[in-house]
Amino acid sequence: MSPRAAWRLEAAGFGPVYDYMAGKADWLAADLPFEGTAWLVGMFTRRGVATVAEGTPVAEALGLLEAQGFGPVLVVNGAGVVMGAAYRDKLAAASREAAVGTVMRFGVSTVRPSEDAAALADRMGHRKVTRVVVTRSDGTLVGLFFAEDMHG
């Protein structure tokens, strides 16, 4: 639709006219600010959650978990892209000197901050999932979404 609008405005004498073709979906999935009535996942996402690198010792990750009070600890690379998640039971069972990367779970399911928050919470309820990792469209971490946070 926007290409037609851009052409039409150019023809009407406006200029220059630019077309942001990836549109609103791209903007919202990048966790950028918006105006409107929508309740999106990004609005309820816990930010600044504990992160470690794959090479971080298990003992350090456990300390971060204790300080944070909820898990998992998210494993990110140098670009901030989520590579996996480390859960308390696996960390507690591992050697304290081991690298987190040896016990983390790969292939963690993620959602975008642009998803409708109520719809996601409903899906999570049906699947008995309490939290989900939120990433931008480029895979970088936003935070953790807890369904319970929808209720105040």
Added chain:
Amino acid sequence: MPPSCRSGKDVGWQGVSVDQLPRRGGEPRLGIIMPTQIGREQLRTLTGEGAQLVEVLPADDYDWAHLPGAVNVPMKELDARAGELDRSRPVVVYCHDWY
């Protein structure tokens, strides 16, 4: 690549196939200059420099969520309401996504 927004076979409003036309900066043919496609970072730069941002989706889509500072001129009302836009400033248009 979604055909409705990106295909080289897409047809412009004047019925001219865009793959017959030059890119901006090329030698204009038929007196038509193609609008420039931009990404997120270019959008931020342009709006920071004073470009006006126009969402062309219906009003209920706009009310649900829109980019900060965007005005709503639905596609169906574009001809009638184009006069509300500032001709002295660049214009950035967007819809929901590629489709």
